[in-house]
Amino acid sequence: MTDMDVRGVMAAMGEAARNAAAELAFATAESKRAALETAAEAVSARRAEIIAANAKDMEYGQAKGLSPAMLDRLKLDDARIDGIVAGLRSVADQDDPVGAVMAEWDMPSGLHIRRVRTPIGVIGVIYESRPNVTADAGALCLKSGNAVILRGGSESFHSSGAIHACLVEGLRAAGLPEAAVQLVPTRDRAAVGEMLTMTDHIDVIVPRGGKGLVGRVQAEARVPVFAHLEGICHVYLDGAADLEKARRIVVNAKTRRTGICGAAETLLVDRAFLDRHEAVIRDLLTAGVEVRGDATLAAIEGVTPAQDDDYGREFLDMIIAAKVVDGVDGAIAHIRSFGSNHTDAIVTEDDATADRFFQRLDSAILMRNASTQFADGGEFGMGAEIGIATGKLHARGPVGAEQLTSFKYLVDGNGTIRP
Amino acid sequence: MTDMDVRGVMAAMGEAARNAAAELAFATAESKRAALETAAEAVSARRAEIIAANAKDMEYGQAKGLSPAMLDRLKLDDARIDGIVAGLRSVADQDDPVGAVMAEWDMPSGLHIRRVRTPIGVIGVIYESRPNVTADAGALCLKSGNAVILRGGSESFHSSGAIHACLVEGLRAAGLPEAAVQLVPTRDRAAVGEMLTMTDHIDVIVPRGGKGLVGRVQAEARVPVFAHLEGICHVYLDGAADLEKARRIVVNAKTRRTGICGAAETLLVDRAFLDRHEAVIRDLLTAGVEVRGDATLAAIEGVTPAQDDDYGREFLDMIIAAKVVDGVDGAIAHIRSFGSNHTDAIVTEDDATADRFFQRLDSAILMRNASTQFADGGEFGMGAEIGIATGKLHARGPVGAEQLTSFKYLVDGNGTIRP
Numbered sequence: 016m017t018d019m020d021v022r023g024v025m026a027a028m029g030e031a032a033r034n035a036a037a038e039l040a041f042a043t044a045e046s047k048r049a050a051l052e053t054a055a056e057a058v059s060a061r062r063a064e065i066i067a068a069n070a071k072d073m074e075y076g077q078a079k080g081l082s083p084a085m086l087d088r089l090k091l092d093d094a095r096i097d098g099i100v101a102g103l104r105s106v107a108d109q110d111d112p113v114g115a116v117m118a119e120w121d122m123p124s125g126l127h128i129r130r131v132r133t134p135i136g137v138i139g140v141i142y143e144s145r146p147n148v149t150a151d152a153g154a155l156c157l158k159s160g161n162a163v164i165l166r167g168g169s170e171s172f173h174s175s176g177a178i179h180a181c182l183v184e185g186l187r188a189a190g191l192p193e194a195a196v197q198l199v200p201t202r203d204r205a206a207v208g209e210m211l212t213m214t215d216h217i218d219v220i221v222p223r224g225g226k227g228l229v230g231r232v233q234a235e236a237r238v239p240v241f242a243h244l245e246g247i248c249h250v251y252l253d254g255a256a257d258l259e260k261a262r263r264i265v266v267n268a269k270t271r272r273t274g275i276c277g278a279a280e281t282l283l284v285d286r287a288f289l290d291r292h293e294a295v296i297r298d299l300l301t302a303g304v305e306v307r308g309d310a311t312l313a314a315i316e317g318v319t320p321a322q323d324d325d326y327g328r329e330f331l332d333m334i335i336a337a338k339v340v341d342g343v344d345g346a347i348a349h350i351r352s353f354g355s356n357h358t359d360a361i362v363t364e365d366d367a368t369a370d371r372f373f374q375r376l377d378s379a380i381l382m383r384n385a386s387t388q389f390a391d392g393g394e395f396g397m398g399a400e401i402g403i404a405t406g407k408l409h410a411r412g413p414v415g416a417e418q419l420t421s422f423k424y425l426v427d428g429n430g431t432i433r434p
Numbered sequence: 435m436t437d438m439d440v441r442g443v444m445a446a447m448g449e450a451a452r453n454a455a456a457e458l459a460f461a462t463a464e465s466k467r468a469a470l471e472t473a474a475e476a477v478s479a480r481r482a483e484i485i486a487a488n489a490k491d492m493e494y495g496q497a498k499g500l501s502p503a504m505l506d507r508l509k510l511d512d513a514r515i516d517g518i519v520a521g522l523r524s525v526a527d528q529d530d531p532v533g534a535v536m537a538e539w540d541m542p543s544g545l546h547i548r549r550v551r552t553p554i555g556v557i558g559v560i561y562e563s564r565p566n567v568t569a570d571a572g573a574l575c576l577k578s579g580n581a582v583i584l585r586g587g588s589e590s591f592h593s594s595g596a597i598h599a600c601l602v603e604g605l606r607a608a609g610l611p612e613a614a615v616q617l618v619p620t621r622d623r624a625a626v627g628e629m630l631t632m633t634d635h636i637d638v639i640v641p642r643g644g645k646g647l648v649g650r651v652q653a654e655a656r657v658p659v660f661a662h663l664e665g666i667c668h669v670y671l672d673g674a675a676d677l678e679k680a681r682r683i684v685v686n687a688k689t690r691r692t693g694i695c696g697a698a699e700t701l702l703v704d705r706a707f708l709d710r711h712e713a714v715i716r717d718l719l720t721a722g723v724e725v726r727g728d729a730t731l732a733a734i735e736g737v738t739p740a741q742d743d744d745y746g747r748e749f750l751d752m753i754i755a756a757k758v759v760d761g762v763d764g765a766i767a768h769i770r771s772f773g774s775n776h777t778d779a780i781v782t783e784d785d786a787t788a789d790r791f792f793q794r795l796d797s798a799i800l801m802r803n804a805s806t807q808f809a810d811g812g813e814f815g816m817g818a819e820i821g822i823a824t825g826k827l828h829a830r831g832p833v834g835a836e837q838l839t840s841f842k843y844l845v846d847g848n849g850t851i852r853p
Binding site: 037040041120122124126128133135136218219239257259260263264267268271351373374375377378379380381382383384385386388389394395396407408409411412421422423424425426427428429430431432433 | 805
């Protein structure tokens with residue numbers, strides 16, 4: 016396609032999304048639930064077709080020289096299809112957020128005021144190789160009454176198309192507009208540029224992917240963005256930490272899965288914890304983690320000396336930076352300088368110290384005596400998430416269906432006039 | 435000042451605001467209340483000084499040839515000073531939103547999750563001639579724990595400066611950072627351009643003023659904006675309207691104050707109401723309103739024929755456009771085409787019709803059997819407002835202290851790790 020063609024295609028999709036959103040705003044909870052239920056059945060029934068489409072993508076990805084990790088993210092098999100089906104059903108079963116009364120009150124004037132949830136409008140989702148995002152993002156946007164324009168990675172072109180067809184089948188069966196969930200039909204990267212500037216047709220962009228993608232979106236978007244660029248998660252072991260909790264949490268926060276945004280990247284050790292820290296460091300080394308420590312910590316056998324730029328770095332790998340700090344205020348100062356306002360944890364038995372950490376830091380998620388790997392919509396009870404946001408406007412932390420809504424005020428009077 | 439100087443001044447103010455915001459985020463409710471209380475006392479005590487400063491502004495405004503309406507907005511007298519003092523006290527007495535637990539729940543993993551209100555950070559407020567905005571906006575931002583950079587109109591330069599000095603006195607007395615409330619110290623318009631692009635130092639811009647100012651801000655800002663461009667408010671008289679309520683509401687919605695954004699600008703009359711509409715139109719004419727009607731309505735003596743561009747026009751004057759529509763769906767279609775998502779009202783005794791109007795329109799405020807003039811933070815119980823927003827992200831409708839907050843998640847475990 017030429018750039019002109021791409022512009023025309025995107026403008027038409029935007030127009031269709033706007034119209035679909037106007038209808039979706041008052042679609043019944045039951046019709047949205049039914050659409051997602053039918054889509055789940057369709058994904059399950061058409062799994063052979065989806066896996067065949069995925070095989071084409073895998074071939075394309077191998078030819079393109081994708082890394083084994085990328086190919087693994089792209090791959091669909093029976094178990095992953097089951098996961099997609101379960102995800103769709105889980106969103107289908109959630110409470111419908113639209114129309115919920117968030118607050119209501121009476122005024123002395125006689126007015127009764129209700130604040131009621133509404134959809135935002137049109138969401139744009141830009142993602143990379145994971146084809147399941149097609150189902151997750153499509154489902155969450157539909158549940159929250161928003162139309163969505165999905166732009167999957169070029170690697171997952173056929174897989175996403177096959178899954179998208181199932182979502183459309185669900186919409187059709189439920190009598191909802193098919194344009195409620197649209198997939199950009201071209202691999203042309205110009206489509207992304209269009210989405211980022213379609214302020215008339217898209218209300219929010221949600222990028223799902225690595226730093227390259229998210230950075231580009233944040234820099235170029237004229238449309239508001241819900242996103243985080245990096246998850247530089249810290250675990251701080253306070254002098255009043257329980258050693259066994261510290262050991263369990265540090266190993267889990269670093270090693271359970273290293274490639275997710277909630278994985279710990281830096282370990283901060285209170286000087287007052289230095290009588291017990293070796294057990295924690297040895298656990299990490301034993302688990303196969305490369306520990307890059309400051310001068311004090313590098314004295315432990317197996318620890319390598321950290322470079323300055325190891326602090327504030329998102330390794331997404333079996334590597335952790337480690338540093339000694341002076342008490343909770345030292346940890347707070349370090350996190351303010353090097354953190355990314357994503358998720359940071361303190362291990363301590365002291366309530367006042369934990370409160371200070373919770374009050375003085377402004378990460379989207381702050382944890383006490385728990386692993387940073389819990390930074391996830393499912394673990395927060397949201398059923399699913401479309402991403403995690405570190406901005407402070409509208410959405411923050413895991414973004415589920417509820418955070419994809421806005422609100423309006425409905426005011427009832429009885430011939431009431433203002434004096 | 436040269437542009438370079440302005441840039442340097444604004445960058446320094448931004449830096450100071452960021453630092454103040456970090457401290458304000460955990461300032462006690464009592465210290466913020468005390469600062470506002472002291473500021474109220476200072477405004478009252480220094481009223482002669484403030485009125486003298488205002489006299490300089492009035493002289494400047496007269497020399498500049500400001501309209502009588504503009505001069506009236508600018509003018510401060512004893513009664514208006516009392517109003518400012520009362521406003522500061524009312525915000526002082528409000529509940530402190532920061533730290534409030536918005537929701538909390540337990541997860542099967544053992545985690546206890548709290549969602550807690552936090553300030554947004556730094557707010558930029560750009561306004562025109564009303565000097566009281568200095569106090570209102572400063573107070574609301576402080577109450578919500580945000581630092582604020584105020585940029586008043588060049589006409590109110592001295593008045594705003596004198597009021598600002600009282601706010602600073604309050605901050606100082608309460609031991610809070612003086613940079614929590616800063617006033618741009620130059621009339622140079624380049625300062626506005628700087629504020630609109632200071633994404634590192636300002637989190638949200640709130641413009642208060644006419645269409646020219648708001649339009650410029652919305653077009654040029656790189657910082658997110660809470661604003662409405664126009665208040666094209668409609669009143670729809672349904673076939674099932676009560677005539678007496680209709681008469682009361684239409685006259686109040688149009689004439690109580692014509693210059694505010696909640697004033698009605700268009701009257702929509704259901705074809706089924708045409709047996710009773712003349713009384714309403716005559717009331718308007720008797721009140722001195724110029725009624726611009728479509729062909730049907732222009733048949734009434736005293737009504738002038740409407741031009742196409744009278745629909746969707748914000749008169750802010752004793753003029754109203756009027757049109758016959760076919761039922762509630764006709765009204766909905768008209769408002770979708772010509773409205774500005776601000777405030778729209780229906781007059782009807784029929785619940786199903788009112789529900790349809792409430793469901794299918796997406797104005798920030800929808801009213802039934804009440805005057806659109808109630809579109810105001812005070813009338814919504816917010817104590818004060820920094821403005822009214824028609825966007826759908828974060829803030830919507832009247833923006834009080836609560837909507838100037840964000841939130842974070844505080845998660846408590848007990849050595850909890852993710853399987």
